[in-house]
Amino acid sequence: AQSVTQLDSHVSVSEGTPVLLRCNYSSSYSPSLFWYVQHPNKGLQLLLKYTSAATLVKGINGFEAEFKKSETSFHLTKPSAHMSDAAEYFCVVRPPGRRALTFGSGTRLQVQP
Amino acid sequence: DTEVTQTPKHLVMGMTNKKSLKCEQHMGHRAMYWYKQKAKKPPELMFVYSYEKLSINESVPSRFSPECPNSSLLNLHLHALQPEDSALYLCASSQEGTGNNSPLHFGNGTRLTVT
Numbered sequence: 001a002q003s004v005t006q007l008d009s010h011v012s013v014s015e016g017t018p019v020l021l022r023c024n025y026s027s028s029y030s031p032s033l034f035w036y037v038q039h040p041n042k043g044l045q046l047l048l049k050y051t052s053a054a055t056l057v058k059g060i061n062g063f064e065a066e067f068k069k070s071e072t073s074f075h076l077t078k079p080s081a082h083m084s085d086a087a088e089y090f091c092v093v094r095p096p097g098r099r100a101l102t103f104g105s106g107t108r109l110q111v112q113p
Numbered sequence: 114d115t116e117v118t119q120t121p122k123h124l125v126m127g128m129t130n131k132k133s134l135k136c137e138q139h140m141g142h143r144a145m146y147w148y149k150q151k152a153k154k155p156p157e158l159m160f161v162y163s164y165e166k167l168s169i170n171e172s173v174p175s176r177f178s179p180e181c182p183n184s185s186l187l188n189l190h191l192h193a194l195q196p197e198d199s200a201l202y203l204c205a206s207s208q209e210g211t212g213n214n215s216p217l218h219f220g221n222g223t224r225l226t227v228t
Binding site for chain 2: 032034036041042043044045046049051052090099100101103104105106
């Protein structure tokens with residue numbers, strides 16, 4: 001079975017400093033991986049997806065993630081945090097042949113002024 | 114703005130009421146989903162429709178009844194709900210037949226409160 005583990009339930013950074021949200025996955029096959037963001041009282045917005053075409057994936061709003069098969073990781077980064085980045089972030093895996101997504105437990109990002 | 118539209122945004126209902134949640138997308142997606150999300154938790158899958166047919170029911174109680182009238186619309190009919198059913202209900206859609214790289218596109222959800 002495929003699963004994802006988000007290593008931090010809460011991350012706090014200062015505005016203008018780098019962001020690192022960690023995600024590890026377990027999979028017997030090449031996974032499909034996604035990062036979603038959820039602002040308060042909103043739905044989930046796709047930040048980026050791993051397609052196996054490139055290990056470094058660029059997403060919206062300056063976010064990117066690097067797929068590292070040797071470490072089974074798919075960490076999300078951003079060089080400089082903005083106040084509007086404060087939200088809940090979900091790392092998500094889609095098992096082969098399945099429509100349903102498997103969500104990580106989420107990481108709440110807090111951005112301090 | 115999201116390309117998946119959900120109505121209403123908020124709904125308060127009593128335990129004896131019957132209400133419906135609605136979802137619409139015009140992206141040509143042939144898979145549609147209902148998720149339930151409790152506070153500070155990830156979304157939990159409830160139902161999946163593929164080409165207007167129910168393909169996944171995650172053992173959801175019968176007081177929740179999904180319906181997919183056509184490829185653009187998805188409804189969730191609610192009857193005799195319990196207070197613990199209060200949650201954010203999210204609709205999503207995705208392409209079919211394009212492999213596992215197809216992401217889900219989510220609506221903004223309906224915030225349901227059962228009194």
